[in-house]
Amino acid sequence: MRCERARELMSLMLDEILTPEQRRDLEQHLGECVGCRAEWKLLKTAQRLIATTKPAPMPYDLVPIVMERVRAIEREQTKTTLWLNIFRPQWRWLAAATMPIMLALAIVGIRLWHAPNSEPPESIYWSAHVTNAAEVAVAPELVPISIALSSLPFAGEKQ
Amino acid sequence: MKRRASRHETTEQRVETWHQFLPLSQWTDERLVEAAQAGNQDAFAELVRRYQSKIYNLALRYTNDSETAIDITQDAFVRAWQMLPKFRGEANFYTWLYRIAMNLCIDRHRRALVRGEPQKVSLEDLVVERQRFEDSEEETDLWWEETETGEPEAELLRQEMREKVWEAIQKLPPLLKQVVLLREYEGLSLQEIAKITGTNVGTVKSRLYQARQHLKKLLAPYFNA
Numbered sequence: 147m148r149c150e151r152a153r154e155l156m157s158l159m160l161d162e163i164l165t166p167e168q169r170r171d172l173e174q175h176l177g178e179c180v181g182c183r184a185e186w187k188l189l190k191t192a193q194r195l196i197a198t199t200k201p202a203p204m205p206y207d208l209v210p211i212v213m214e215r216v217r218a219i220e221r222e223q224t225k226t227t228l229w230l231n232i233f234r235p236q237w238r239w240l241a242a243a244t245m246p247i248m249l250a251l252a253i254v255g256i257r258l259w260h261a262p263n264s265e266p267p268e269s270i271y272w273s274a275h276v277t278n279a280a281e282v283a284v285a286p287e288l289v290p291i292s293i294a295l296s297s298l299p300f301a302g303e304k305q
Numbered sequence: 306m307k308r309r310a311s312r313h314e315t316t317e318q319r320v321e322t323w324h325q326f327l328p329l330s331q332w333t334d335e336r337l338v339e340a341a342q343a344g345n346q347d348a349f350a351e352l353v354r355r356y357q358s359k360i361y362n363l364a365l366r367y368t369n370d371s372e373t374a375i376d377i378t379q380d381a382f383v384r385a386w387q388m389l390p391k392f393r394g395e396a397n398f399y400t401w402l403y404r405i406a407m408n409l410c411i412d413r414h415r416r417a418l419v420r421g422e423p424q425k426v427s428l429e430d431l432v433v434e435r436q437r438f439e440d441s442e443e444e445t446d447l448w449w450e451e452t453e454t455g456e457p458e459a460e461l462l463r464q465e466m467r468e469k470v471w472e473a474i475q476k477l478p479p480l481l482k483q484v485v486l487l488r489e490y491e492g493l494s495l496q497e498i499a500k501i502t503g504t505n506v507g508t509v510k511s512r513l514y515q516a517r518q519h520l521k522k523l524l525a526p527y528f529n530a
Contacts, residue, residue, distance in 0.1 A: 153514075153518065154514060156517075157510070157513055157514040157517050158510070160513075160517070161488070161495065161510070161513065163495070163510075185521055187528075188521055188524060188525065188528045189517055189520075189521060191466075191528065192470050192520060192524060193489060195463065195466055195467045195470050196467075196470060196489040196490060197489070198463075198467075199467055199471075199490070201358060201359075201362045202361070202362055202365055202371075203358075204357060204358050204361055205371060205375065207357075208353065208357045208361075208375070208378055208379055208382070209350055209353050209354050209357065211379060212350075212353050212357075212379055212382045212383060213346060213349075213350050213353070215379065215383050216346060216349065216383065216386050217346070219383070219386070219387065220346075
């Protein structure tokens, strides 16, 4: 067996995933090759040293800090959710139904706001136009008032 | 058979029902994750309590800096909380958590590279004679590693060698360091490491092999008599 192949098998042996045949071949090579034997010893020792390394203690408990950040995230999400609830599926049909009505009202409102100044209709003229107080039948006690009123100019009447 | 099946179901249902009466510290990870996904923050706090030390040590071994390791540990759990709705239980919780932590470690390393922070010595700078192994006529006598007793001298030397191994691991390229930490320090299986790193078992084996070849070159001066 060549040393290059032996090195590959050494890595697999450290992970304990060799087949029995591979293990036998490697052990045979290690018995014959001093260099590979030294390499194997180094790797095995390093692995053992790592395995006996004690974990470092936590400087302090992170649970309160982490949970405070989690609560802050939840508070932010709750604020966002309140706004987004408007667009939830069960409210979309209501929005879709009221949209045309709102649009129509908006258009009418705009038209009324911008309506040009126009002359009052003829019916108004007709009902307000009195040329002669005598043509109008009024109570006798109201005659002086009707004569006074008939002399007043009406809207749109040319003097 | 029918009777046995129903008895088994009843037992499982009974265990499931009784779970809620047990203290959180006795809940399984799966149960805690389910509760946390339903919004139970106390269940998530229990998960943090269980794994904060492991994640801290993983981050510390990767970054070799306690403050950075603390930041990464916090960020890992906060990110886990945010991504909890997407966790479907296809992997163990701790495997999934390790993956988050590992990605954060690698991100930090990349940002440090971009910022131009001083990097560890590259392997190419180290000149180690492979020939020393091939030509040595005597086997290396590592008396301190054979000693099982608590001899102070031997223990001191072992501790010193542990630090050398640690320093050597810090000099590995990020992807190789990642697999060594997960395999040798965390004791994870090759399949678990493959899931954490987003690769396959073959890639993990290959990286472990390369990492060990690098470590051998780095540690050779200290292991030769």
